[in-house]
Amino acid sequence: MKWTQFLIPTSKECPADAVVPSHQLMIRAGLVRQVAAGSYSYLPLGFRSLRKVEAIVREEMNRAGAIELNMPALHPIEWWEQTGRVEAMGDVLLSLAGTGDDWRSRTVLGPTHEEVVTEIARAYINSYKQLPVSLYQIQTKFRGEARPKSGVLRTREFLMKDAYSFHSELDGAGGLGETYQTMYDAYCAIFSRCNLPYVPVEAESGPIGGDASHEFMVPTDAGEDYLVQSEDGSYAANLERADVQPITEKSAESQAPVKEVHTPGLATIDEVSDFLKCKPRQMIKTIIYEVNGEPLVALVRGDHEVNESKLARTAGVSFVTPAESPLIKKLTGAEVGFAGPVGLNARVIVDQAVTLMQGAVTGTNKTDYHVTGVNPGRDFEIKETGDIRMAVEGDCAPNGSPLVFKKCIEVGHVFKLGTKYSDAMQATFLDNNGKAKSLIMGCYGIGLNRIMAAAIEAHHDESGICWPMTIAPFHVVICALDMRVEAVSTLAEKLHDELTEAGVDVLLDDRDARPGFKFKDAELIGFPIRITVGKRGLEEGIVEIQIRQTGDTVKTAPENAVATVQKMVQDAM
Numbered sequence: 001m002k003w004t005q006f007l008i009p010t011s012k013e014c015p016a017d018a019v020v021p022s023h024q025l026m027i028r029a030g031l032v033r034q035v036a037a038g039s040y041s042y043l044p045l046g047f048r049s050l051r052k053v054e055a056i057v058r059e060e061m062n063r064a065g066a067i068e069l070n071m072p073a074l075h076p077i078e079w080w081e082q083t084g085r086v087e088a089m090g091d092v093l094l095s096l097a098g099t100g101d102d103w104r105s106r107t108v109l110g111p112t113h114e115e116v117v118t119e120i121a122r123a124y125i126n127s128y129k130q131l132p133v134s135l136y137q138i139q140t141k142f143r144g145e146a147r148p149k150s151g152v153l154r155t156r157e158f159l160m161k162d163a164y165s166f167h168s169e170l171d172g173a174g175g176l177g178e179t180y181q182t183m184y185d186a187y188c189a190i191f192s193r194c195n196l197p198y199v200p201v202e203a204e205s206g207p208i209g210g211d212a213s214h215e216f217m218v219p220t221d222a223g224e225d226y227l228v229q230s231e232d233g234s235y236a237a238n239l240e241r242a243d244v245q246p247i248t249e250k251s252a253e254s255q256a257p258v259k260e261v262h263t264p265g266l267a268t269i270d271e272v273s274d275f276l277k278c279k280p281r282q283m284i285k286t287i288i289y290e291v292n293g294e295p296l297v298a299l300v301r302g303d304h305e306v307n308e309s310k311l312a313r314t315a316g317v318s319f320v321t322p323a324e325s326p327l328i329k330k331l332t333g334a335e336v337g338f339a340g341p342v343g344l345n346a347r348v349i350v351d352q353a354v355t356l357m358q359g360a361v362t363g364t365n366k367t368d369y370h371v372t373g374v375n376p377g378r379d380f381e382i383k384e385t386g387d388i389r390m391a392v393e394g395d396c397a398p399n400g401s402p403l404v405f406k407k408c409i410e411v412g413h414v415f416k417l418g419t420k421y422s423d424a425m426q427a428t429f430l431d432n433n434g435k436a437k438s439l440i441m442g443c444y445g446i447g448l449n450r451i452m453a454a455a456i457e458a459h460h461d462e463s464g465i466c467w468p469m470t471i472a473p474f475h476v477v478i479c480a481l482d483m484r485v486e487a488v489s490t491l492a493e494k495l496h497d498e499l500t501e502a503g504v505d506v507l508l509d510d511r512d513a514r515p516g517f518k519f520k521d522a523e524l525i526g527f528p529i530r531i532t533v534g535k536r537g538l539e540e541g542i543v544e545i546q547i548r549q550t551g552d553t554v555k556t557a558p559e560n561a562v563a564t565v566q567k568m569v570q571d572a573m
């Protein structure tokens with residue numbers, strides 16, 4: 001392929017809103033072009049990389065025994081109503097704007113395909129003899145992301161590989177557990193091949209439900225999630241899921257009685273702690289949630305945050321929602337901001353750290369008042385307790401090793417779904433006793449565009465991208481320093497043809513431009529190998545081969561260049 005025949009709009013400029021390196025570099029290297037917030041065109045170079053990621057994903061899915069199919073983006077909303085996910089997805093679920101009984105008003109754009117694939121299974125899988133089976137597709141997803149950002153890391157339209165497995169059993173040969181492990185291993189293989197520094201973590205299952213899930217995280221400042229790892233490397237979880245070792249440090253003993261203090265208009269932890277000259281950690285935060293119309297109260301230390309997933313798990317409910325002010329006012333008899341556990345008549349879950357507090361400050365269910373001197377256990381009963389808070393710096397993992405926090409981006413996610421979707425959609429099979437049972441399911445998603453951008457986050461320097469060989473748009477660029485010199489152009493074209501013949505992806509920079517200009521572009525785009533063919537080199541009888549990642553160069557006789565480069569490419573793959 002010749003540069004002058006391609007479309008490679010490199011540029012020095014990048015939009016002001018491009019703050020993360022992958023976003024800046026993908027625009028500057030001419031890989032993508034923004035169409036609208038959260039939607040991008042893949043220009044020829046970017047598309048080549050995306051296709052390479054796709055090929056790796058497809059190969060590993062096939063190796064894992066999954067079967068490819070393709071499902072549409074247009075879904076009947078009825079199926080989403082059957083699984084109760086119209087509410088759970090909220091604004092993420094995009095629907096076509098139609099009026100009345102126009103078909104558009106009953107059609108949504110698929111953000112994921114559990115419903116569609118479960119309907120297929122319901123129609124065609126009738127017997128345990130057809131199980132297990134794993135189906136996958138590589139297809140465009142649509143999501144009404146509120147804040148698309150960071151280039152292609154978070155968009156409203158993106159390419160996902162989604163796989164779904166169906167089983168008659170949870171465990172044992174052919175069970176969900178086995179396929180889950182196979183998929184987990186396939187994901188590790190995919191990320192290794194794309195040269196991503198990934199970390200698998202335990203994760204919350206979110207609205208997709210189910211009882212076990214892992215996310216694959218790539219540490220990067222461009223990420224919006226937090227990865228929590230123990231210093232000893234034995235524990236990793238995402239922040240939403242991270243368990244902490246119980247705190248043992250008790251507050252100083254206090255015999256002081258409970259005392260009401262006037263705190264006019266002061267409703268937040270910061271305002272009250274400032275006013276009363278106490279530390280947030282000496283306060284008890286009283287957060288009211290709603291579960292099926294009833295209040296559920298969570299108590300955490302003032303410097304801690306409630307973890308809603310942990311709270312729901314401790315309470316034994318599937319999810320909790322923050323209560324609206326009417327419910328709060330009805331329960332406390334006060335304005336929002338003055339709730340407290342003393343004398344509160346509701347189900348209360350007390351975080352473990354709160355059970356060690358003495359002489360605490362908290363709300364008193366009376367507008368404009370707080371109380372001091374509160375001792376949990378003495379001044380209110382501790383009926384239910386557990387770990388219901390977010391991990392923070394300074395916490396330890398359950399095994400006692402200190403926790404370290406890193407920003408990261410999720411590139412893949414595997415879930416054990418169980419029978420959530422098959423129950424909701426009555427997708428059953430007959431077991432070996434002829435008894436109808438719900439299909440047991442797993443699902444496994446990977447974002448292809450995100451892999452590409454995460455690879456750039458992990459592999460770039462001040463001059464540009466340093467593509468891993470496996471997903472580089474071209475393995476090699478040949479910089480022909482003066483195409484008008486016949487010896488140069490003849491050799492450059494010969495190398496191009498022979499490398500292509502040898503199965504190497506090579507781009508010949510045949511532009512009539514200065515060497516410095518060509519080198520800058522080659523570094524910006526980040527081809528793993530650059531071959532420089534110039535008049536001076538030829539006079540010495542050499543061409544120069546440079547490795548983008550290390551900057552190392554070797555000089556070689558032109559007749560050895562093809563074999564040398566071919567070996568470099570093979571070794572890197």
Ligand code: ATP
Binds near residue numbers: 153448449
């Ligand atoms: P996030 O928490 O980042 O919003 P998610 O948990 O909603 O992601 P899943 O439903 O698990 O994502 O989707 C599977 C994979 O699809 C993710 O691991 C990610 O690689 C990719 N993905 C999800 N949302 C986006 C998006 N808006 N843009 C690009 N890729 C995405």
Ligand code: MG
Binds near residue numbers: 410412
């Ligand atoms: Mg996810």
